[in-house]
Amino acid sequence: MTIYKIIEDNIKIIDRALDKYVNLESKYERVIYESMRYSLFSGGKRLRPIIAIKTFDMFDDRKEKVLPYAAAIEMIHTYSLIHDDLPAMDDDEFRRGKPTNHIRFGEALAILAGDGLLNLAFETMSKDLVENTQSAEEYRQKARAIYEISQYAGCKGMIGGQVVDITAKPDEMDGERLYYMYEKKTAGLFQAATVAGAILGGARDEEVDLLRSFALNLGLAYQIQDDILDAGEDEDIDKLTYLSFYNLEKAKEAVQNFSKRAHQLLDDLEGRDTSFLRGLTELLVDRKV
Amino acid sequence: MTIYKIIEDNIKIIDRALDKYVNLESKYERVIYESMRYSLFSGGKRLRPIIAIKTFDMFDDRKEKVLPYAAAIEMIHTYSLIHDDLPAMDDDEFRRGKPTNHIRFGEALAILAGDGLLNLAFETMSKDLVENTQSAEEYRQKARAIYEISQYAGCKGMIGGQVVDITAKPDEMDGERLYYMYEKKTAGLFQAATVAGAILGGARDEEVDLLRSFALNLGLAYQIQDDILDAGEDEDIDKLTYLSFYNLEKAKEAVQNFSKRAHQLLDDLEGRDTSFLRGLTELLVDRKV
Numbered sequence: 001m002t003i004y005k006i007i008e009d010n011i012k013i014i015d016r017a018l019d020k021y022v023n024l025e026s027k028y029e030r031v032i033y034e035s036m037r038y039s040l041f042s043g044g045k046r047l048r049p050i051i052a053i054k055t056f057d058m059f060d061d062r063k064e065k066v067l068p069y070a071a072a073i074e075m076i077h078t079y080s081l082i083h084d085d086l087p088a089m090d091d092d093e094f095r096r097g098k099p100t101n102h103i104r105f106g107e108a109l110a111i112l113a114g115d116g117l118l119n120l121a122f123e124t125m126s127k128d129l130v131e132n133t134q135s136a137e138e139y140r141q142k143a144r145a146i147y148e149i150s151q152y153a154g155c156k157g158m159i160g161g162q163v164v165d166i167t168a169k170p171d172e173m174d175g176e177r178l179y180y181m182y183e184k185k186t187a188g189l190f191q192a193a194t195v196a197g198a199i200l201g202g203a204r205d206e207e208v209d210l211l212r213s214f215a216l217n218l219g220l221a222y223q224i225q226d227d228i229l230d231a232g233e234d235e236d237i238d239k240l241t242y243l244s245f246y247n248l249e250k251a252k253e254a255v256q257n258f259s260k261r262a263h264q265l266l267d268d269l270e271g272r273d274t275s276f277l278r279g280l281t282e283l284l285v286d287r288k289v
Numbered sequence: 290m291t292i293y294k295i296i297e298d299n300i301k302i303i304d305r306a307l308d309k310y311v312n313l314e315s316k317y318e319r320v321i322y323e324s325m326r327y328s329l330f331s332g333g334k335r336l337r338p339i340i341a342i343k344t345f346d347m348f349d350d351r352k353e354k355v356l357p358y359a360a361a362i363e364m365i366h367t368y369s370l371i372h373d374d375l376p377a378m379d380d381d382e383f384r385r386g387k388p389t390n391h392i393r394f395g396e397a398l399a400i401l402a403g404d405g406l407l408n409l410a411f412e413t414m415s416k417d418l419v420e421n422t423q424s425a426e427e428y429r430q431k432a433r434a435i436y437e438i439s440q441y442a443g444c445k446g447m448i449g450g451q452v453v454d455i456t457a458k459p460d461e462m463d464g465e466r467l468y469y470m471y472e473k474k475t476a477g478l479f480q481a482a483t484v485a486g487a488i489l490g491g492a493r494d495e496e497v498d499l500l501r502s503f504a505l506n507l508g509l510a511y512q513i514q515d516d517i518l519d520a521g522e523d524e525d526i527d528k529l530t531y532l533s534f535y536n537l538e539k540a541k542e543a544v545q546n547f548s549k550r551a552h553q554l555l556d557d558l559e560g561r562d563t564s565f566l567r568g569l570t571e572l573l574v575d576r577k578v
Contacts, residue, residue, distance in 0.1 A: 028469060112451060
C-alpha cells in the first residue's frame, strides 16, 4: 500500500471519529458545535492524529484504542489555530482558503469554540478512561498518555511557544529563541502524538523516548520547510522565521539535518516497522506545498 | 469552629495548592505565569474549591487527595472569567476592583492565560492520576471525577451556558432559557465541585446524585441572589438577568425556594455531616455583597 493510500484511509478514520466526538445534542447552544466543526472539518491534513495512530500501530493493532487520543490531539491543534488567528493574535482572515473562524462566526464564538475544543479534547480522553478501561495497568497507560498530551499542549509546550512568538521583540529574537519557540509551538504536538501512540500501544520506555526525539526532529524539519515554502509568498515582514536569521542554503541544510537525525532515531527502534514514519518524514521534507 | 474560620482556613489551603501548581519553571515565557497568577490571586472567594474540599471531607479525611481537583476547578473558573471579560465578550475593564487581565496584560496574553489555565487544570489532574494512584478502583474514582469536571466545564456545561448568554437575542430570551443558562453557566461548576469531591471521597452513587442536585439548587439560588444584589448598581440595561423577567418579590421567593430545596436534599444524606454545606448555603443566600 502506498503512503498516500495509508494517509487517505487514516484521514477517513479520523474524520469519522471526530464527527462522532463533536456531535453532541444541544438545545440553545447549537452554534458552538457549528463553529467547532467549521474549523475541525476545513481540510486539515490530520498529520498529528495520523502520527499517533501509525505510531500506535507499530506496537498494537487494536486501532480503536488510540482513536480518542488521536482525535483529542487534532482538537487541540484546531483550537490553537482558531485562537492564533484572532485579531488580538495573528489577525488572519483566511486559513486554507476559507474565512477564519472569527470572520465566519464572530470573535466571541471563535474564542468559545477554541475553549470548547480544548475542553472537549480532555472530555473525550477522560470519557474513554472511564468507559473503556479495565486493569490498573491500562489505566496507568492512558493516564500517562493524557498527562503527556496535556504537557505538550500547555504552558510548558504549545501555549508557551505561542507566548514566545507574540511577546518577543524583534531585537530579542535570535536563532536560539526561535528553536525554543519551534520546539514548543510546532514540534510539541508531534511529540504528543508519537508519545501518546507509543505509550498506549505498550511501548517500552526507551522506545517512547526514541519516538519523542524522532518527533522533535520531524517537527523542526517540518517547520523550517514551512518557512522555506512560505518565503516566496509571505510578505508579512514582521513575521520572524528561520529565514530571518539564516539564509536559504542554511535553511535547506537544517531541514536535511533534522530529517537525517529523525531517520537515525528510527534505526534504533529495532524490530519495529518504522516504514510509515520514514515515508512520512520524507514526504514532509520533500513537499512543495 | 465558625463557618468563617473554616472558610478562611480552606482558602489558605487552596491558595497554597494553587501557588504550587501555577509556579512552573520557564525560560522565555514567564509572562504567561504572571498573567495566570494575576487573575488567580486577585481575591476570589474560592467558593468552588471549598465546596469540593468540604464535600470530600464528608466522606474521607485525607484532604490532600482532593486538592488537585479542587484547584483545577478554580483554574477553570478563573479562565472563564478572563475570557468572559475580553472585549469580544463582556468587555469589562475591572473585576474585583482591579483591571481585568486583558487591560493589564493585553488581549493576546489574556486569551493565552485563559487557555493556559484551562489546560493546566487538566494537566494538574492527570499529573495526580499518574503520580499518586495505586489501585484500579482509585484510578476509576479519579477518572470519573475528571470526566465529570470536563463535562460541567465544557460545551454541555459552562461554555454552553456562555454561548447562550452571548448569542440569545433579547426577544428570544425568556425565563426558561435564563434558567437553562444559569444552570450551565453558574450551577455547573458548583456541581462539578460537589460531584468530584463526593466521588473522590468514595461516596455511594445515590449520595453523589443528591449532592449533584444540592449544588444545582445552591448554584441557582446563588446566581439569582447575585442578580438581586447587582440590580441596584448594574446600569447595563443590555444585560439580561432574573429581574428582566420577574419582579424583585419573585426573585427573593426563588432564592428562598432553591435554598430550601438545597437543604431538603442534604436532609436525605443520612449519617453524613452536612453542617458546612448547610452553613454555606445560608451564608450565600443571606449575603449582602
